[in-house]
Amino acid sequence: EPEVTQTPSHQVTQMGQEVILRCVPISNHLYFYWYRQILGQKVEFLVSFYNNEISEKSEIFDDQFSVERPDGSNFTLKIRSTKLEDSAMYFCASSEGMWSDETQYFGPGTRLLVL
Amino acid sequence: DAKTTQPTSMDCAEGRAANLPCNHSTISGNEYVYWYRQIHSQGPQYIIHGLKNNETNEMASLIITEDRKSSTLILPHATLRDTAVYYCIVRVPGDNAGNMLTFGGGTRLMVKP
Numbered sequence: 399e400p401e402v403t404q405t406p407s408h409q410v411t412q413m414g415q416e417v418i419l420r421c422v423p424i425s426n427h428l429y430f431y432w433y434r435q436i437l438g439q440k441v442e443f444l445v446s447f448y449n450n451e452i453s454e455k456s457e458i459f460d461d462q463f464s465v466e467r468p469d470g471s472n473f474t475l476k477i478r479s480t481k482l483e484d485s486a487m488y489f490c491a492s493s494e495g496m497w498s499d500e501t502q503y504f505g506p507g508t509r510l511l512v513l
Numbered sequence: 514d515a516k517t518t519q520p521t522s523m524d525c526a527e528g529r530a531a532n533l534p535c536n537h538s539t540i541s542g543n544e545y546v547y548w549y550r551q552i553h554s555q556g557p558q559y560i561i562h563g564l565k566n567n568e569t570n571e572m573a574s575l576i577i578t579e580d581r582k583s584s585t586l587i588l589p590h591a592t593l594r595d596t597a598v599y600y601c602i603v604r605v606p607g608d609n610a611g612n613m614l615t616f617g618g619g620t621r622l623m624v625k626p
Contacts, residue, residue: 402556429612441557441600443613454613489556493612501547502614504556 400424402505404490410511411480419475419508421490430473431491431502432465434458441489447473480512517601522621525595531588533620535601538582544605546577547614548586550597557600557616560586591624598622 403422411417423430432444445455447465464476473492477484487509491502518536525531537546545564549557561568561575563584568575574587588595600619604612 431613433614435554440618441551441614441616443615446612456613487554491556491614500545500612501559501562502612503559504549506556507554509554 402490402492402503404488404505404508406508407506408509408511410513413482413512414479417477417480417510419477419488419490419510421473421475421492421505422471423473423490423492424494424503425471427492427494427503429453429493429495429502430465430467431493432475433489433491433504434486435489435507436483436486444475477510480510482512485510485512517603517617519599519601519617519620521618522623524623524625525588525591527593527624527626528590531586531591531595531622531624533586533588533599533601533622534583535586536583537601537603540581540603541605542581544603546575546581546584547602547604548573548575549600549602549614549616550595551600551619552594552597557614558597560599591622593624593626596622596624 405420430447435441443456445459446453462478466474487507489507490505493502547562548560551557561573563575577584598619598621
């Protein structure tokens with residue numbers, strides 16, 4: 399069964415450093431998403447991406463965040479200058495389309511710890 | 514997305530059916546009901562979704578009331594591995610909100626031996 403994969407599973411970084419979280423969506427999916435979950439809190443939407451453009455972003459997704467699909471398989475989330483409060487689980491998701499089958503399938507997540 | 518209300522926690526005996534309720538009294542006519550679950554801190558796992566009719570798949574059944582103001586997710590024979598937080602989400606496929614999922618607090622289901 400196809401699944402979303404994410405690397406790394408864990409990332410520890412120093413405050414102010416840049417991190418790139420990677421995701422490989424399900425191969426025939428066209429819509430990609432990032433969510434995050436701070437420990438003990440709800441899963442929060444960050445951004446959605448389609449056709450090499452951001453289609454929607456939340457207030458959390460400020461100028462420190464960016465997303466990219468650098469090739470035909472990867473989808474990345476970059477945090478330019480990490481803050482302590484960026485420590486969270488980051489989940490990538492993908493969906494086949496917007497009009498037919500909209501189910502979003504999630505990856506296992508990357509646990510980011512900012513020291 | 515319409516707001517949903519779920520009990521904070523529930524217990525279920527292993528092997529018994531787990532019935533997880535969800536209230537969505539402000540749901541609109543074209544909003545689907547989706548269920549996901551999250552085991553520990555793993556990624557949310559899709560379970561099932563429906564619009565009006567009851568739905569069943571290999572994981573669960575979804576019962577939606579006729580007025581669509583509430584629904585119940587049924588795990589027919591709960592196992593210890595079904596211990597998780599279950600999220601009920603209502604949303605409109607393809608709306609201009611970028612297809613985001615809005616997660617609430619969910620129901621923490623504890624399956625006990």
